[in-house]
Amino acid sequence: MLRCVLLLFFILSNLFYAQQKLNVIPYPQKVEFLSGAFSISETITLSNNLPEKETEYFKNRLQPEFKFQVIQKIDAQLIYSQLVKSNQKHNDEFYSLEITSKQIIIKTYTKQGYFLALQTLIQIIDQFKDSRKIPAMVIEDQPKFAWRGMHLDVCRHFFTVDEVKQYIDYLAMYKLNTFHWHLTDDQGWRIEIKKYPKLTQIGSKRKESMVGTYVDNTFDGKPYGPFFYTQDQIKEVVKYAQDRHITVVPEIEMPGHALAALSAYPELACTNGPFEPATKWGVFDDVFCPKEETFTFLENVLDEVMTLFPSKYIHIGGDECPKTRWKECAHCQALIKKNNLKDEHGLQSYFIHKIEKYVNSKGRKIIGWDEILEGGLAPNAAVMSWTGVNGGIEAAKTKHFAVMTPGSYCYFDHYQGDPATEPNAFGGFTPLDKVYSYNPIPSELNVEQSQYILGVQANLWTEYILDFKQVQYMIFPRLMALSEVGWGTSDPKNYKEFESRVISQFKFLDKIKVNYAKSIYNVSGKVIPDHNGISYELSTSQNPNGIRFTLDGTDPNAHSQTYQNPIAVSKSMTIKSAYFENETLKSAISSQSFTTSKTTGKKITLEQQPSENYSFGGAFTLIDGIVGNTRQLGKTWLGFQGKDAVAIIDLVTKTQFSEVYFNTLENKGSWIHLAKSAQIFVSDDNKNFKMIKETGTDEIQNAKGKIRLNVGNQNSKYIKIKIENAGIIPAGNPGADSKAWLFVDEIGVN
Structure with a gap:
C-alpha cells in the first residue's frame, strides 16, 4: 500500500512540475x-x-x-x-x-x-x-538592450488615435520600450504644425493610391485623406505611451521623402514645382533644397515637434535622398563650392550637421537612417542601421550609438509565409524563426565597440497595409520574437521551445481579438542538396506525422501520402503539402513547383555576395530548382546593389548542354533594373575560362528579363555566368544617381 501511495505521489509531483x-x-x-x-x-x-x-x-x-x-x-x-x-x-x-x-x-x-x-x-x-x-x-x-523598438508608418496608410494606442499596448505587453512614429513622407504629412497650416491642409491628402503588388503600378482612383493628428491628439498618444513606460520617437523626414511638404511649400525645393503628395510608392527626385529658408522652416517645425515629444532622440530620416536636383541646382553647387564640400554626398552631410546643431542646441539628439553616414556623420548623431549591419558597425567603431534594424531580419512588411497564402506584402521574406535568430551585436565589433549598440527595432512600412487588422497580422507573432531578441534571452538553438511559447500566447490574442498570422501552423519547405540533386524537406510546428503531401499538383487530403523523409526532386514537379489533425485540414495548403535542369543542386560559388537583405539561401538559391516569385524577393531571388552577379557552377563531370537560362527582374520604382549584359564561360579546370556567349541590353530588354541563350553544343565541367548590374541609375528614373539593384534567379542549363 505504501508503495502505491509513493508511486501516486511521484506521478502527481511529476505532473505538477511538468507544468512549471x-x-x-x-x-x-x-x-x-x-x-x-x-x-x-x-x-x-x-x-x-x-x-x-x-x-x-x-x-x-x-x-x-x-x-x-x-x-x-x-x-x-x-x-x-x-x-x-x-x-x-x-x-x-x-x-x-x-x-x-x-x-x-x-x-x-x-x-x-x-x-x-x-x-x-x-x-x-x-x-x-x-x-x-x-x-x-x-x-x-532585466533587459540586455536599452532600445527595444517598433516603428509604424502612418504616411502611406493612416491609423486612428485609438489604433495607435492599441499598437502601443502591444509593445507594452511584450516589454518593448520605444515607439518610432513615422509621421512625414512623400505620400502624406500627418502632424499638425501650427506655424505652417498648409502642411496638413494640402500635404495630408493625395488624389489616389497605388494598389496591388509592387510590380502592378495600378491605382485605385480614390482620394485619400485629409488624415493627420492634431497637436492635442499627439499629446494624448505621448501621455498614453508614457503611462506604459514607452518613449515615442517622432520622425520628420529630411532632406528626402519630402513631396508632401513641398506640395504645401514649393519654395523649399530646388525647382518651382508644382508638386503633389505622391500617389506611388518609392523614391522621388524632388527633395528639400539646402537654403536658408528651408532650414528656417525645418527649425520651426522641429520646435513644435520637440514641444510635443519629450524624447531624447528626434528622428530626422536622412534616407534615400536622390541628388539629381542638387546636381542641377545653382544654389546647391555654389554651396558645395563655398564650403569646400567634395560633392552632393558632402552636401547631405552639411544638411544633417546643420540640423543636428540646432537640435543639440535644444538639448536633444538626432537619430537617422544609415544614409546619414554619407559624407561624414554628424558629431552626436545616432544611426538606425536598416540597409544591413554595416551602418551600425561603422557608427559603433567611431563611437556613435546605433540601433540595429536590418531589413533582412527586422522589416515586418515582408512576407512571413508562402505569398500564395498570405495577404499582399512588400515582397521580402522574414519568417518568425529568422527574426528570432537575429543577434543585434555584429560579430565585427569588440566588447568596447558593442557598448554603442543601443538595441534593436523592427519596422512596419504600410504601402501594402490597408487597415489595422492587417497591421496586427504583420506584427504578430513576429513582435514576440523581436521582444525576446531585444531582451537578450533568445537562443536560435531553442527555437522550437520558443515556438511552443508563441502558440501558447495565441489563446490570449484570441481573447483580445487580435488578427495574428497563423503561418506558424503551415507546412514549410526547405530545399536541401543531396547526392542526386535536391530534396524537399517539410516541417511544421505541429506533430510532423500530420503532414500530407502530393506530387502531381493536386491538393492533399487526409488520405494523401504521409511525410516521413525529405522528398527527392529528380524532375520538374509540383509538391503540395498541408497539416491534418484527426483527418481535418488545420493549415493552408502550401505549394511549391520545381523546374530542374543540369545545374540543379550542383555546387555553386559567387565572386561577390548579395546584399544582406536579399541573400536568403545564399548562392544555392540560384540552383535550387525554384523559379523566382516576383511577390517574394527575399526568398527566391538574390539581390545585388551596385554589384554584378558572377557565379561558377561545378557540374561535377563533363556535361553536354546547349542552352543556358536565367531571370532578372525590373521595377524601376524600387530601383530594380534589368541586367545590362551577360556573358557565359566554360572551363574544365575552373581556372581557364572561355567565353561562349554574350548578350546585351537590347536582348535582355526584349526578353523582359527571362533570358534563354542558345550556346551551341558544349561539353564542360564548369560553367561561369557573369550578369552585369545596370550600374548608376540614370537621370529621370527613381533613385537617379544611386546604385541600381540587380535581382537574379534560377540559373539553368539544358
Whole structure:
C-alpha cells in the first residue's frame, strides 16, 4: 500500500512540475522554481503602497476575471518593495518577482521596473489561472538592450488615435520600450504644425493610391485623406505611451521623402514645382533644397515637434535622398563650392550637421537612417542601421550609438509565409524563426565597440497595409520574437521551445481579438542538396506525422501520402503539402513547383555576395530548382546593389548542354533594373575560362528579363555566368544617381 501511495505521489509531483514550464515572452534572464504553489483566488489583495498608475494598468488587464482589494501591506498577496540602487549589474529596468505559497513580492528600483514585473506576472497568471495554482518561483530579470523598438508608418496608410494606442499596448505587453512614429513622407504629412497650416491642409491628402503588388503600378482612383493628428491628439498618444513606460520617437523626414511638404511649400525645393503628395510608392527626385529658408522652416517645425515629444532622440530620416536636383541646382553647387564640400554626398552631410546643431542646441539628439553616414556623420548623431549591419558597425567603431534594424531580419512588411497564402506584402521574406535568430551585436565589433549598440527595432512600412487588422497580422507573432531578441534571452538553438511559447500566447490574442498570422501552423519547405540533386524537406510546428503531401499538383487530403523523409526532386514537379489533425485540414495548403535542369543542386560559388537583405539561401538559391516569385524577393531571388552577379557552377563531370537560362527582374520604382549584359564561360579546370556567349541590353530588354541563350553544343565541367548590374541609375528614373539593384534567379542549363 505504501508503495502505491509513493508511486501516486511521484506521478502527481511529476505532473505538477511538468507544468512549471513558463510560457512568458520575453523569457526572463533567471527563473528558479521552488517547492509549493501560490493559490489564485477570485479576489487578489493588493498592498497599499503599490505605484498607482502601473497598478491600475495591472487591474485593467486582469478584470473582469479577477477582483481586487487593497489591504495593509503585510497581509496583502501582492506587495512591493523599492530597492536602493547599489548593484552596478542592475539597470533601471531590473525587477525581481518572488512567488511563495502566501505572497507575490515585487522588488524594483523604478516604477518602470515595477511595470515590467507586472507584464511578467500578468502572463504567469494567465498561464496558470485554470489550475488556480502558480508554482512558487523566484525571477530576477532585466533587459540586455536599452532600445527595444517598433516603428509604424502612418504616411502611406493612416491609423486612428485609438489604433495607435492599441499598437502601443502591444509593445507594452511584450516589454518593448520605444515607439518610432513615422509621421512625414512623400505620400502624406500627418502632424499638425501650427506655424505652417498648409502642411496638413494640402500635404495630408493625395488624389489616389497605388494598389496591388509592387510590380502592378495600378491605382485605385480614390482620394485619400485629409488624415493627420492634431497637436492635442499627439499629446494624448505621448501621455498614453508614457503611462506604459514607452518613449515615442517622432520622425520628420529630411532632406528626402519630402513631396508632401513641398506640395504645401514649393519654395523649399530646388525647382518651382508644382508638386503633389505622391500617389506611388518609392523614391522621388524632388527633395528639400539646402537654403536658408528651408532650414528656417525645418527649425520651426522641429520646435513644435520637440514641444510635443519629450524624447531624447528626434528622428530626422536622412534616407534615400536622390541628388539629381542638387546636381542641377545653382544654389546647391555654389554651396558645395563655398564650403569646400567634395560633392552632393558632402552636401547631405552639411544638411544633417546643420540640423543636428540646432537640435543639440535644444538639448536633444538626432537619430537617422544609415544614409546619414554619407559624407561624414554628424558629431552626436545616432544611426538606425536598416540597409544591413554595416551602418551600425561603422557608427559603433567611431563611437556613435546605433540601433540595429536590418531589413533582412527586422522589416515586418515582408512576407512571413508562402505569398500564395498570405495577404499582399512588400515582397521580402522574414519568417518568425529568422527574426528570432537575429543577434543585434555584429560579430565585427569588440566588447568596447558593442557598448554603442543601443538595441534593436523592427519596422512596419504600410504601402501594402490597408487597415489595422492587417497591421496586427504583420506584427504578430513576429513582435514576440523581436521582444525576446531585444531582451537578450533568445537562443536560435531553442527555437522550437520558443515556438511552443508563441502558440501558447495565441489563446490570449484570441481573447483580445487580435488578427495574428497563423503561418506558424503551415507546412514549410526547405530545399536541401543531396547526392542526386535536391530534396524537399517539410516541417511544421505541429506533430510532423500530420503532414500530407502530393506530387502531381493536386491538393492533399487526409488520405494523401504521409511525410516521413525529405522528398527527392529528380524532375520538374509540383509538391503540395498541408497539416491534418484527426483527418481535418488545420493549415493552408502550401505549394511549391520545381523546374530542374543540369545545374540543379550542383555546387555553386559567387565572386561577390548579395546584399544582406536579399541573400536568403545564399548562392544555392540560384540552383535550387525554384523559379523566382516576383511577390517574394527575399526568398527566391538574390539581390545585388551596385554589384554584378558572377557565379561558377561545378557540374561535377563533363556535361553536354546547349542552352543556358536565367531571370532578372525590373521595377524601376524600387530601383530594380534589368541586367545590362551577360556573358557565359566554360572551363574544365575552373581556372581557364572561355567565353561562349554574350548578350546585351537590347536582348535582355526584349526578353523582359527571362533570358534563354542558345550556346551551341558544349561539353564542360564548369560553367561561369557573369550578369552585369545596370550600374548608376540614370537621370529621370527613381533613385537617379544611386546604385541600381540587380535581382537574379534560377540559373539553368539544358
